[in-house]
Amino acid sequence: MSLAAEFTGIGPPRGAIKIDSLIVSFDGRRVAEDFDLATAPGEFVCLLGPSGCGKSTVLNAVAGFVRPTKGRILLDGVEVVAPGADRGMVFQQYSLFPWKTVLENVAFGPRMTGASRAPAYLKAREYIDLIGLTKFADAFPATLSGGMQQRVGIARALVNRPSVLLMDEPFGSLDAQNRRIMQREVRRIWEQTGRTILFVTHAIEEAVAIGTTLIMLSARPSRVRERIRNDGQMDRTKLIDDLNTMIMEEVERQQGRLDPAGGEAGDKPQPQGGS
Ligand SMILES: Nc1ncnc2c1ncn2[C@@H]1O[C@H](COP(=O)(O)OP(=O)(O)O)[C@@H](O)[C@H]1O
Numbered sequence: 001m002s003l004a005a006e007f008t009g010i011g012p013p014r015g016a017i018k019i020d021s022l023i024v025s026f027d028g029r030r031v032a033e034d035f036d037l038a039t040a041p042g043e044f045v046c047l048l049g050p051s052g053c054g055k056s057t058v059l060n061a062v063a064g065f066v067r068p069t070k071g072r073i074l075l076d077g078v079e080v081v082a083p084g085a086d087r088g089m090v091f092q093q094y095s096l097f098p099w100k101t102v103l104e105n106v107a108f109g110p111r112m113t114g115a116s117r118a119p120a121y122l123k124a125r126e127y128i129d130l131i132g133l134t135k136f137a138d139a140f141p142a143t144l145s146g147g148m149q150q151r152v153g154i155a156r157a158l159v160n161r162p163s164v165l166l167m168d169e170p171f172g173s174l175d176a177q178n179r180r181i182m183q184r185e186v187r188r189i190w191e192q193t194g195r196t197i198l199f200v201t202h203a204i205e206e207a208v209a210i211g212t213t214l215i216m217l218s219a220r221p222s223r224v225r226e227r228i229r230n231d232g233q234m235d236r237t238k239l240i241d242d243l244n245t246m247i248m249e250e251v252e253r254q255q256g257r258l259d260p261a262g263g264e265a266g267d268k269p270q271p272q273g274g275s
């Protein structure tokens with residue numbers, strides 16, 4: 001079976017996330033509030049927002065690492081109550097096992113869920129091919145570049161055939177050139193697998209380059225400020241400008257320089273179309 005068929009060929013499309021009136025508080029301090037978001041299967045959703053606004057918290061709540069204080073999160077109609085194999089997580093730190101080869105790292109998930117060695121390795125090799133590291137299957141992580149290690153992290157998440165791929169600023173530690181290469185890679189992998197991707201970044205150009213849906217969050221406590229369809233119809237320079245204006249406003253708001261409700265009258269950018 002081809003990889004695309006493996007993801008999309010069986011049963012109804014998977015990967016619909018619904019976040020309903022989510023509130024997350026830590027020690028009584030709200031980090032997310034009235035947070036609502038629904039995504040369709042196969043969307044590539046980028047969550048944008050100022051540093052510290054609550055992006056990782058929301059992603060971790062979808063992953064099941066953080067419990068909602070109020071509200072709920074559904075994945076394909078099933079409430080998220082704990083981490084699960086239907087959600088694959090890719091972190092900025094590659095979190096690979098340094099003593100295992102690429103092949104062993106990628107085969108680890110299937111092995112953990114009971115696959116015997118030969119089929120687990122066969123499956124792992126498919127995903128190593130997908131991410132373009134066929135020649136490096138027997139290499140150890142320390143001998144690979146940052147971008148290559150990040151590819152292994154993606155393969156390790158995908159091999160469990162998750163309904164959604166959750167990525168938290170995955171390319172934040174790469175240099176500019178590798179970052180652009182990885183952006184193209186993740187976009188290609190998304191096209192080939194049809195996975196829903198929820199991708200956290202504070203880099204506007206990155207989001208515009210890869211996402212089909214751009215979600216601008218507000219200052220902490222975060223909620224969805226704007227949802228923009230990024231289908232190439234909109235003027236790219238203007239889109240980036242508008243998003244920069246929005247994020248600057250939210251940074252200022254978070255630092256307490258704007259009032260919490262809506263900024264000064266007449267100082268708001270025009271609505272961005274799409275919805
Ligand atoms: N487990 C936690 N306990 C207490 N505070 C937390 C915890 N996780 C995150 N926070 C706080 O929540 C806020 C939002 O954090 P985070 O979601 O990491 O923001 P972002 O990813 O947008 O930079 C920050 O003020 C952070 O210190």
Ligand SMILES: [Mg+2]
Nearest residue numbers: 055056057168
């Ligand atoms: Mg974060």
